[in-house]
Amino acid sequence: MRTGCATVPLPVTAPTPMGGYAGRVGTSTGTRDPLGITALTWFDGRRRFALVLADLICVNADVVAAARAATGDVDALWLAASHTHSGPETGCVPGGTATPPPWSHRIPAAVAGAVAAAVRTETDTVGRWRTGLLADVGSVRSAAPGLAQVPLDLVEVVDGAGRRAGLLVVLPVHPTVLPAANLLVSADLVGAVRAALAQRLGPDTWLAVATGAAGDISTRHTRRGHGGSELERLGTAVAEHCLAELARPAVPAWGAGDRLDWRAGPARLAPKPSSAADHRAMVEAATRAVATARAGGDPAALRIAEGDLTGARLASTAEVPEHEIDAEVAAARIGALSLAALPGEPFLALAGEIRRNRPGPTAVLGYANGYPGYLPTEGAYAQPRYEVLAAAAAPGSGERLAGIAADLLTDLDGAHQ
Template sequence: MGGYADRSDGVQNVLDPLEVHVVTFADAGHRFALVVADLICVNVDVVDRIRSAMRDIGVQSCWVAATHTHASPEAGCSPGGDATPRHVAGRLEAASLVAARSAMASERAARLSSARTMVPKLAGHRNIADPSALDIPVDTIVVTAGIDVVGLVVVSPVHPTILPADNNHVSADLNGGIRRALSTPNRWVVAATGAAGNISTRHTRQGRGLDEVDRLGAWLADRAEPVSPRVGRGTPTPVRPPVTQTVTLAPKQPAELDVAVRQTPQPGVGNERIHWVMQQGLRIAEEQAARQRTEPYVIGVEAVDLDGVMVVAVPGELFLELGETIRSAAPDEVGDIVVLGYANGYLGYLPTRDTQPCYETYVSPVTSGSGEIVVEAAVKAAVAAARDRQHSRRISA
């Protein structure tokens, strides 16, 4: 199983089934598919494989995202991404194609809007000793047919890690709880994960089992439930291919790790768990440093406009604050942005210039300040996608 560094057991059973969801967005000229899989990560190799297979069935562009559940099979989720195990890649591709064909067969005229809900007492900064909870921004893409809400894409910026490291039963974890709480016979729900790099339920959960998964899923659902759909917002925007910004990030150097170690506070009363996690991260960092990587990491940050809803995909673990910066830094013409993490590859944590030493900075394969570089690329991609939107509207008019 993937996710926890100190896990030793493999998959023993099923707590709740892992799922692959596909939503297609199409018009006469282009079809875009969003694939969301209950896996710890998706690497570039399997993303390319799925994109190629999707083109064969009429999907011109495609994103593949992982929910980042830590109760799933290992999928090559090492910093920088590794080769996806063959059996995982094959099953993910097959399930994606089945789901995509089903989505295409049930396509219907619909409109999209986005809604944001601040959910209190859901989660907080996971590696800070202060246990105070945050108001967590949960974004929902609302799919409306006529006056009926027929689908929701819920993006939660929270690590789905309610289930512990000694759990050996597969589960969608928090994202599964969200789906169960919001789904109805007449409404489908896709639960994706956003800028969750430093956010978890560590200080807010009241248990480590499926009951707590469903409690927190219902807690979020009760507050994110769309009350009244927005309809009739003018002419639909044509479906356009995503815009990609290529980003080059420098690998973390041993000297940077040495500085971080010197700055790491010693354990004190009440934060033994945090200290243990940081020591675990240090061991991982030392293993990376021993490999002495010199070549940069190259990733793609993408943006797509879906009927006026701008969605950005980042192939790594973006801190919540950086996700919020993408939204606030974009010009007004872009509109609200929904930030999707763990999508189209897996690089690992993306630290900022001023991130204090923590587990995330230790195990990140890239140098500090990489987070700001990714934010800048995400804003550029969103601006370019917004320009495509305006150009398409002028042509349509």
């Protein structure tokens, strides 16, 4: 198996509208840390697979299709966003929409350039997989502070001489350390993790950080601030966890003679039922909840209530999809390593459903190949939390997509026996 990796810059010129926070006022005023598009490629001598990670709030289906059309030398391509809330606005509308210019053409061109550069770096490799529980970085954001522990997956790439060539990290945490008031472009937590790992692993190791199923997971209850020092602290915490995991025994992911395979499954999701009366009632209830939380003096409860009010207002002003929502689910096998890619913002429990009872190493990415919006678990719809209020898809949509992913992986398992 040959593997390559390359990163190309994605410049953002001020002033540019920024995506992620509904309450943000103003456009970008500069760059705190540069955005990039990172391409990983695998080639088994017959076919080539590319995983492309972009420092963006989301990727819509149109820009994914354009990136695939613009990219040569690959047989399959996944495009996943980091979900930074300090990058350009790329049309992150629940249910999906058209990507605005100039990003509708800049993103595909950058993807094609990153993939071409990655192909040129390909070398013989073997892969090693590790997984562990990351503490005190991310937790369920719309619940009272509790267990701050999420799974973190590492795919270590080792060259023919036995040296570490690269590291792919799958981190299921919203990269939202910087606040809505920030007007400097940044990769946020994903960029901070890359920087901290680069300091520790050195220039000879390429680094890629993918955002996992983080729809309900953020740093809300673990961060101690919103600035650069807090980004550095949390990035360092993730990097130190990765180093500890790298010191542990690994599970083989792929070997020299292994092969690639992949599947994709389309789905059409029913829109969430709603009405103008429902929206008014939600806004009124959320407004009362904010007043109650403010009177109670609990900062965490107030932040959750304020988020719910934002979600209620967003739902009341957003255009409700009148048609089914198109979505793509994808799965791949790289030797023994299984990868699943879910679109939009899947809740972490959905990744757990995909991984449950899997026979080998498995990692689940979110924010990939389209943006249907939030994908809560069906049970989450019973409470009017921000993610549910902002969701465009009907209850059960997340489980349906997770089921498709699990079926695709099972099909790949059979093909590899």
